[in-house]
Amino acid sequence: MVLLRTLRGPAYTRILGIGDYRPARIISNEELCRHIDSTDEWIQDRSGIQQRRQATPDESVVDMGTQAARAAMTYADLTGSDIDAVICATITHPYQTPAAAPMIAERLGTKNAAAFDLSAACAGYCYGVAVADDMVRSGRAEHVLVVGVEKLSDYRDLGDRGTAFIFGDGAGAAVIGPSATPGISATTWGSDGSGSAMISQSVSWTEAQERYAPASLDMPGDPARPDATVTDSLWPFIDMQGPSVFRWAATAVAPLCERALAAAGVTAQDIQVFIPHQANTRIVDTLVKKLRLPDHVVIADDITDMANTSAASIPLATAALLRSGRAHPGDLALQIGFGAGLTWAAQVVQLP
Ligand code: UT7
Numbered sequence: 001m002v003l004l005r006t007l008r009g010p011a012y013t014r015i016l017g018i019g020d021y022r023p024a025r026i027i028s029n030e031e032l033c034r035h036i037d038s039t040d041e042w043i044q045d046r047s048g049i050q051q052r053r054q055a056t057p058d059e060s061v062v063d064m065g066t067q068a069a070r071a072a073m074t075y076a077d078l079t080g081s082d083i084d085a086v087i088c089a090t091i092t093h094p095y096q097t098p099a100a101a102p103m104i105a106e107r108l109g110t111k112n113a114a115a116f117d118l119s120a121a122c123a124g125y126c127y128g129v130a131v132a133d134d135m136v137r138s139g140r141a142e143h144v145l146v147v148g149v150e151k152l153s154d155y156r157d158l159g160d161r162g163t164a165f166i167f168g169d170g171a172g173a174a175v176i177g178p179s180a181t182p183g184i185s186a187t188t189w190g191s192d193g194s195g196s197a198m199i200s201q202s203v204s205w206t207e208a209q210e211r212y213a214p215a216s217l218d219m220p221g222d223p224a225r226p227d228a229t230v231t232d233s234l235w236p237f238i239d240m241q242g243p244s245v246f247r248w249a250a251t252a253v254a255p256l257c258e259r260a261l262a263a264a265g266v267t268a269q270d271i272q273v274f275i276p277h278q279a280n281t282r283i284v285d286t287l288v289k290k291l292r293l294p295d296h297v298v299i300a301d302d303i304t305d306m307a308n309t310s311a312a313s314i315p316l317a318t319a320a321l322l323r324s325g326r327a328h329p330g331d332l333a334l335q336i337g338f339g340a341g342l343t344w345a346a347q348v349v350q351l352p
Contacts, residue, residue: 008138008139009137009138009139009140010139011137012178012179012181012184013133013136013137013176013178013179013183013184014181014183014184014349015129015174015175015183015184015349015350015351015352016076016143016175016176016352017073017075017078017174017175018075018172018173018175018315018322019067019068019071019173019174019315019319020068020170020173020312020315020316020319021064021071021170021171022053022170022306022316023053023059023064023170024053025053025054025055026051026053026054027051027053028040028051029043029044029049029165032052032164035164036161036164036165037161038161043165046282047165047166047280047281047282047307048281048284048301048303049165049166049281049307050304050305051305051307052165052167052306052307053168053169053170053306054153054169055153060093061090061093061094061100061150061171062104064149064151064170064171065100065104065147066104066108067171068147068149068173069086069108069145069147070108071173072173072174072175073108075175075352076175076177078143079109080108080110080111081109081110082143083105083144083145083175084113084114084140084141085132085143085144086101086108086110086114086115086116086144087116087117087128087131087132087144087147088100088101088104088115088116088117088118088147088149089118089119089124089125089128089147089149089311090117090119090124090147090149090150090311091119091121091124091150091201091310091311091340092149092150092151092310093117094154099115099116099117100149101116101117101147102116104145104147108145114141118131120337120343121199121310121311121340121341122313122338122339122343123189123277123311123337123338123343123344124148125146125172125174125312125313125314125315125337126189126314126336126337126344126347127189128146129174129176129347129349130189131146132174132176133184133187133347136176136177142177143175144175144176144177145173145176146174146175146176146315147171147172147173148171148312148314148316149170149171149172149173149312150168150169150170150309150310151169152168152169152238152308152309153167153168153169155167155237155238156238157239160239162240162242163239163240166242166280166307167307167308167309168307168308169309171315171316172313172314172317172318172319174315174318174352183349183350185264185266185348185349186264186347187263187345187346187347188259188260188346189344189346190256190343190345191341191342192341192342193341193342195244195248195341196340196341198240198241198245198248199238199240199339199340200238200340201236201237201238245279246282246283248342249279249283249338250283250286252338253283253338253344254287254291256336256344256346257276257287257334258291260334260336260346260347260348264334264348268291268292268297270332271293271297271332271333271334271348272297272328272333273298273299273321273332273334274291274293274298274300274333275314275318275321275333275336276314276335276338277308277313277336277337277339278300278301278303278306278307278308278309278314278316278317279303279308279313279338280303280308281303281304284299284300284301298326298331300314300320301317302316305320313337314337318335318351321351327351328351329351329352330350330351331350331351332348332349332350332351333348333349334347334348335347
């Protein structure tokens with residue numbers, strides 16, 4: 001019997017480089033409140049958000065993801081030909097196929113790197129780091145680029161003041177590669193599909209049927225109505241049951257952080273930085289209190305400038321902390337993503 005050949009990789013990995021991309025246009029709360037019945041004071045008080053970034057209409061998830069990826073590669077002193085795989089975590093690339101990752105890989109000049117998109121919403125980046133860590137340690141790839149990128153402004157419902165203020169656009173990326181010492185801990189992750197309705201991005205089937213009645217077959221994509229496109233009338237918005245998600249995040253996420261610390265074999269005393277998904281400053285404050293994080297721990301607060309950028313929020317916040325000098329290369333950081341699905345993932349990483 002022949003023995004199939006398998007791969008074996010290095011024992012440890014780490015983040016070799018991190019990069020971000022922030023669209024130039026800043027939308028203040030005041031500007032947003034010209035479109036929704038709200039105030040700067042209410043938004044800051046309930047979410048901590050002071051402003052968000054907005055991509056231009058022709059600036060895509062692929063454009064933004066490529067910019068962040070280039071910055072991460074420069075940080076790691078690597079070029080496209082060094083990258084073996086690209087994972088793009090996003091929920092706002094507007095196509096089921098082709099995925100964004102192969103286009104990003106092509107623009108970076110990789111040599112036909114493996115590339116795929118990953119849909120785990122606000123947990124997407126930490127899911128990507130977990131998969132990349134496994135890929136490197138298994139010998140499947142030497143350097144994996146994980147991109148978290150969102151153009152949430154395309155899916156923002158300005159008719160819903162409960163969600164319109166919360167989302168922002170941007171991209172962050174990390175290069176994961178081999179390391180002589182452990183730089184990425186065991187990941188803890190999971191999902192709970194019973195909460196799938198809490199945050200959803202979909203057109204309403206009822207609305208679609210009403211709009212195209214009485215000819216029930218007369219739906220977008222139907223050859224009888226070539227003019228009826230999905231974009232002209234049934235563009236999906238992100239719907240969120242804010243208070244339910246808030247309650248879940250405020251109660252369930254602290255124990256998930258504790259599990260992640262335990263899996264990494266460290267305590268809250270051992271970390272220097274806490275980088276939770278930037279969903280709401282009140283959620284972050286609750287986590288800090290419940291985890292009894294010591295005073296020396298630096299807390300990511302990028303939500304004030306960027307709002308909630310889903311899969312992009314953790315690498316964006318990491319890059320901002322390093323750039324500002326508040327966090328330093330070599331610091332141990334607990335990062336946790338949580339959100340739609342419901343999904344969550346966390347690991348302790350050594351900052352590059
Ligand atoms: O990224 C994935 C995970 N996502 C999250 O973790 C987000 C979790 N949820 C949240 O962060 C919060 O639920 C929000 C920031 C989205 C909303 O804050 P909230 O304190 O939960 O507001 P609420 O929806 O409970 O509404 C409270 C009140 C309501 O008025 P009544 O019914 O008490 O009279 C709303 O109608 O505030 C009203 N309201 C607003 N008022 C002014 C809701 N949105 C607004 C608004 N401006 N934009």
